[in-house]
Amino acid sequence: MALPHVNAVVIGSGAGGGVAAKELAEAGLSVVLLERGRWQTAFDYRKDDLQNQRTTQLGPAFGPHDLKKNPRVRVDDNGNARVVYANGWDYQNNAMCVGGGTLSYGAMAWRFMEQDFRMRSTYGDVENSTLADWPISYDDLEPFYEKAEWEIGVSGDDSGNPFKAPRKKALPMPALPHSRECEILKPAALRLGLHPFDIPMLRNTVPFNERPACMRCRWCVGFACECNAKCGTQNTVIPKALATGNCELRTECLAKEVVIDDRGRAKAVAYFDENDRLQEQPCDLVVVSCSAIESARLLLNSKSKLFPEGLGNRSDWVGRNLQGHSYCGAMGLFDEDVYDDLGPGAQIAICDYNHGNPGMKTGAMLANEFIRLPIQFAESNYVGVKRWGIDHKNYMRTMFRRTIRVMGPVQEIPVFDARVSVDPAVKDFWGIPVARLSGSKHPHCVEVSYYIAERAEAWLKEAGAIQTWRQPSGMGLSGGQHQAGTCRMGDDPATSVVNRNGQIHDCDNVFVADGSLHVTNGGFNPVLTILANAYRISDYITREWKGSKFR
Amino acid sequence: MSKPRRLGRRTFLQIAATVSAGGSILACKEPVTVWKFFTPEEIATLDAVCERIIPADDYPGASWAGVVNYIDRKVTYVFQDKQSQYRKGLAGVNDTSQALFEADFTALSAEQQDSVLETLSSGKAPGEAWKTQSPSSFFNLVISHAMQGFYGDPRHGGNKDFISWRMLGIPHPPVRARRPAAPVA
Numbered sequence: 142m143a144l145p146h147v148n149a150v151v152i153g154s155g156a157g158g159g160v161a162a163k164e165l166a167e168a169g170l171s172v173v174l175l176e177r178g179r180w181q182t183a184f185d186y187r188k189d190d191l192q193n194q195r196t197t198q199l200g201p202a203f204g205p206h207d208l209k210k211n212p213r214v215r216v217d218d219n220g221n222a223r224v225v226y227a228n229g230w231d232y233q234n235n236a237m238c239v240g241g242g243t244l245s246y247g248a249m250a251w252r253f254m255e256q257d258f259r260m261r262s263t264y265g266d267v268e269n270s271t272l273a274d275w276p277i278s279y280d281d282l283e284p285f286y287e288k289a290e291w292e293i294g295v296s297g298d299d300s301g302n303p304f305k306a307p308r309k310k311a312l313p314m315p316a317l318p319h320s321r322e323c324e325i326l327k328p329a330a331l332r333l334g335l336h337p338f339d340i341p342m343l344r345n346t347v348p349f350n351e352r353p354a355c356m357r358c359r360w361c362v363g364f365a366c367e368c369n370a371k372c373g374t375q376n377t378v379i380p381k382a383l384a385t386g387n388c389e390l391r392t393e394c395l396a397k398e399v400v401i402d403d404r405g406r407a408k409a410v411a412y413f414d415e416n417d418r419l420q421e422q423p424c425d426l427v428v429v430s431c432s433a434i435e436s437a438r439l440l441l442n443s444k445s446k447l448f449p450e451g452l453g454n455r456s457d458w459v460g461r462n463l464q465g466h467s468y469c470g471a472m473g474l475f476d477e478d479v480y481d482d483l484g485p486g487a488q489i490a491i492c493d494y495n496h497g498n499p500g501m502k503t504g505a506m507l508a509n510e511f512i513r514l515p516i517q518f519a520e521s522n523y524v525g526v527k528r529w530g531i532d533h534k535n536y537m538r539t540m541f542r543r544t545i546r547v548m549g550p551v552q553e554i555p556v557f558d559a560r561v562s563v564d565p566a567v568k569d570f571w572g573i574p575v576a577r578l579s580g581s582k583h584p585h586c587v588e589v590s591y592y593i594a595e596r597a598e599a600w601l602k603e604a605g606a607i608q609t610w611r612q613p614s615g616m617g618l619s620g621g622q623h624q625a626g627t628c629r630m631g632d633d634p635a636t637s638v639v640n641r642n643g644q645i646h647d648c649d650n651v652f653v654a655d656g657s658l659h660v661t662n663g664g665f666n667p668v669l670t671i672l673a674n675a676y677r678i679s680d681y682i683t684r685e686w687k688g689s690k691f692r
Numbered sequence: 693m694s695k696p697r698r699l700g701r702r703t704f705l706q707i708a709a710t711v712s713a714g715g716s717i718l719a720c721k722e723p724v725t726v727w728k729f730f731t732p733e734e735i736a737t738l739d740a741v742c743e744r745i746i747p748a749d750d751y752p753g754a755s756w757a758g759v760v761n762y763i764d765r766k767v768t769y770v771f772q773d774k775q776s777q778y779r780k781g782l783a784g785v786n787d788t789s790q791a792l793f794e795a796d797f798t799a800l801s802a803e804q805q806d807s808v809l810e811t812l813s814s815g816k817a818p819g820e821a822w823k824t825q826s827p828s829s830f831f832n833l834v835i836s837h838a839m840q841g842f843y844g845d846p847r848h849g850g851n852k853d854f855i856s857w858r859m860l861g862i863p864h865p866p867v868r869a870r871r872p873a874a875p876v877a
Binding site: 187188189190191198199200356358359360367480482515516518519520528529530531533534537538541542 | 753868
């Protein structure tokens with residue numbers, strides 16, 4: 142039995158899809174929002190140190206829950222392919238639930254800097270890279286950054302950051318009171334002539350949008366917020382979308398493909414429902430927002446007569462340029478307790494090293510790290526201590542409360558061969574070819590990571606660290622929760638997948654609205670940019686929408 | 693080695709009835725275990741290995757914290773695929789222990805136990821079991837499970853009485869609600 146026709150199907154309810162569903166539904170379009178995961182809350186896996194999105198020893202709490210049903214394939218540098226599951230790092234998992242990554246993220250809310258939109262113009266050609274400018278500028282995105290900050294809710298105070306792009310309106314909520322780490326790091330940064338400030342975060346610090354303020358527990362990054370102070374799409378725009386009466390959220394529904402008609406336009410989305418039955422939802426337009434890996438997989442699996450290599454893949458750019466961040470930094474040991482058990486932990490940042498690093502073509506923001514869990518610290522081996530025995534126990538006792546980590550996400554130089562393809566042999570539980578991840582980082586990112594790690598070390602030393610350890614980045618492919626780049630936005634169909642409005646070049650009723658469209662991913666956590674772009678693309682769709690038809 | 697039998701409610705009642713009625717000594721052909729997966733002998737070996745991974749000093753170690761309880765529960769649940777590794781590996785620990793010191797692992801001194809574990813860690817340990825399994829990867833598996841059982845959440849059977857969190861001096865049980873902290877003066 143065919144399902145009744147709707148105007149729009151939005152696939153994925155994370156940062157991009159949640160915003161798109163709300164904007165389209167409020168504009169009067171009938172919307173079906175498909176989400177492969179469940180609608181979860183903080184009470185599903187309540188403050189479980191071994192089962193959340195950051196420490197996954199017993200599995201990722203916020204999806205995918207059935208590891209065996211959702212494999213991926215990872216190809217190493219020697220060309221050996223192996224099947225990987227979501228509890229392993231190689232899987233590059235984000236999340237699969239209503240709200241996507243925004244249910245359990247750390248919630249840093251960065252606006253990219255002006256240079257981040259024109260990396261090619263700023264730094265010129267980079268060998269073995271597809272480095273390019275964005276087709277839009279910061280100014281195009283500025284009003285939508287502001288909308289995201291006010292509709293989803295951002296706290297913090299970036300007035301002390303002279304490197305930031307101009308903002309028209311201040312953030313809606315103040316920063317949290319400073320933690321002990323912050324009190325130690327801030328004066329040290331000032332002594333070094335740096336410019337520390339309070340990180341903008343998608344987290345209530347005062348009651349806002351009818352939800353309470355943060356209670357500052359340590360189960361923060363990787364967890365759903367027990368007091369609902371963290372602002373994701375699941376507790377902001379998605380409830381608003383549903384309240385319009387125009388949006389139906391269907392959970393545990395996994396999209397199989399975008400169905401294309403003989404004229405090359407999308408006519409429906411085929412998906413497996415919560416009972417694993419294949420359904421086809423007819424529609425006027427489709428918004429793809431499954432995050433970089435799964436969006437690329439969906440387009441590549443959407444093969445049709447006119448798009449035999451996958452939707453939007455005429456130039457073989459779908460799935461290319463997969464990038465996250467080259468994380469690096471340093472840890473410092475202090476001769477006093479620096480741990481105060483106050484979440485979210487990350488609080489103070491500097492943008493002095495995002496651009497203009499001598500002889501380098503990229504950089505990173507540096508910030509103190511999110512609050513740690515004992516198991517995280519026990520399993521990490523930052524200092525090369527013996528992994529067992531009394532030495533390890535002493536390491537836990539002396540270091541857990543006396544160390545500060547300063548970390549930064551180095552903006553990656555995109556690489557054409559760092560990519561998502563679909564595996565020719567391995568299929569998931571539903572018989573859909575799985576994502577196959579291959580390639581590695583650009584070596585320059587690793588070079589820069591050594592430089593940034595040194596800067597982090599210098600900051601810690603100035604703050605009084607008696608011993609420090611640098612943590613540069615490795616060459617391994619990155620993606621994970623910051624995954625981006627696989628459906629590049631651009632003006633030239635030969636070197637991009639979607640146009641500046643997020644519209645697939647060859648198929649005007651299919652849009653992409655997630656990190657996939659990022660040309661470059663900033664030296665920052667990317668979520669606010671994903672939210673802002675989703676507002677911008679939705680704005681275009683609703684302006685072009687002509688009542689019963691699209692265009 | 694015979695397959696361990698779980699002590700079900702019915703069996704327990706039968707045994708209880710037998711014991712109380714006859715007062716006779718229980719004669720069981722199969723080893724009876726209160727554990728979900730391991731035999732009592734395996735548990736003793738595993739417990740001794742974990743205690744060397746997280747030894748007691750002025751704070752309790754893995755043994756007191758119930759790390760084997762965590763592993764026994766998880767190996768019948770999310771870590772089912774590790775069952776044969778454990779069965780073979782724990783036998784291998786005793787093989788190596790016999791080869792080096794002519795005694796089972798549990799009978800060794802702490803120093804001797806550490807040198808057995810160092811041998812496993814080196815990847816070249818004597819013993820029948822290590823012909824089909826890497827001793828170092830088995831030991832790494834036990835290390836990570838021991839860390840989870842000791843530093844993880846007590847709800848999973850380890851970290852008894854939040855002992856590791858007490859040791860680190862961090863709030864336990866989990867904070868459920870509190871006012872935001874006042875600004876630092």
